[in-house]
Amino acid sequence: LSNYYLSERKTMDSLITILTFTRMFFIFNLFSHFSAEDINGNPEWKLAFQKIQELQKTQDERISLLEKRPLELEVTELKNTVKNQGDEIAQLKARIREFETMFSTSYEDKPEEDVPLSEANEEISVSFNKPFVRKGRLLYIQPTTVPVDMVAFYAYLSSNAPASVAHHIILFDTVITNVENAYHPHMGTFIAPRSGLYVFTWTIRLYGNAYFTTELVVNNVVVNWIFLGTHNNIDGSVTGTAVVHVNQGDDVLVRTGPTHHSGSIISNNDGKSSFAGWILV
Numbered sequence: 001l002s003n004y005y006l007s008e009r010k011t012m013d014s015l016i017t018i019l020t021f022t023r024m025f026f027i028f029n030l031f032s033h034f035s036a037e038d039i040n041g042n043p044e045w046k047l048a049f050q051k052i053q054e055l056q057k058t059q060d061e062r063i064s065l066l067e068k069r070p071l072e073l074e075v076t077e078l079k080n081t082v083k084n085q086g087d088e089i090a091q092l093k094a095r096i097r098e099f100e101t102m103f104s105t106s107y108e109d110k111p112e113e114d115v116p117l118s119e120a121n122e123e124i125s126v127s128f129n130k131p132f133v134r135k136g137r138l139l140y141i142q143p144t145t146v147p148v149d150m151v152a153f154y155a156y157l158s159s160n161a162p163a164s165v166a167h168h169i170i171l172f173d174t175v176i177t178n179v180e181n182a183y184h185p186h187m188g189t190f191i192a193p194r195s196g197l198y199v200f201t202w203t204i205r206l207y208g209n210a211y212f213t214t215e216l217v218v219n220n221v222v223v224n225w226i227f228l229g230t231h232n233n234i235d236g237s238v239t240g241t242a243v244v245h246v247n248q249g250d251d252v253l254v255r256t257g258p259t260h261h262s263g264s265i266i267s268n269n270d271g272k273s274s275f276a277g278w279i280l281v
Contacts, residue, residue: 151194152277154274159267171186191251194279196280197246198280200277201241206237207236207266211229220251
């Protein structure tokens with residue numbers, strides 16, 4: 001379509017150039033043979049000039065029409081294209097409704113049979129080229145529970161972490177799982193992307209003569225806490241778990257308690273200190 005309008009435009013420009021050149025050539029030859037006094041004193045020349053002016057007006061009008069013509073043609077073509085596309089969309093929607101009806105129909109008299117995948121594909125392909133005629137009763141669509149979009153995370157400490165002060169947020173910095181990207185390792189905080197019932201669990205390892213109380217905090221509220229103290233170079237770990245409703249945008253984190261904290265949290269190749277959570281419903 002664009003090539004057609006380009007060709008039309010070139011033709012129109014050529015025509016305008018020819019008409020303008022012809023008019024200038026005629027006037028030039030006219031003035032080269034006659035003086036102004038001869039022209040003004042001769043009524044026939046006055047009439048001729050009047051005809052020339054009328055021809056010039058007619059020529060200008062034609063040029064204006066030629067300039068408008070491509071735009072009008074383009075608008076007409078676009079309207080036809082939109083109409084054709086609308087008709088095709090309507091036909092496709094009607095066809096989709098037919099297939100929805102077909103796949104929701106139960107055939108009472110025909111037992112279920114195992115059909116090879118190749119034959120099933122061939123049957124569906126053929127059905128696209130045939131009008132559909134319903135032969136059975138329609139089934140009522142049973143309401144089903146929509147599965148909850150999954151939210152889950154799991155992270156652990158990449159190395160030992162000193163945490164001998166109260167309310168120190170533990171930054172589990174190595175992320176293994178982070179569905180929905182709701183856990184932020186640089187803050188050690190999970191920010192709930194949606195409201196729901198969640199499970200949270202965390203594991204703390206200690207060694208030597210260390211002791212710790214750690215808390216699970218949801219939106220500045222402590223929902224669970226655990227304590228572990230090791231003596232005489234004993235290596236130990238403790239795990240806490242909570243099931244709690246969390247609102248969208250709430251913060252969930254693990255931190256040291258207000259008291260009973262001394263030493264470092266251990267996380268190495270012998271065992272990791274970790275933090276995990278996932279949505280239930």
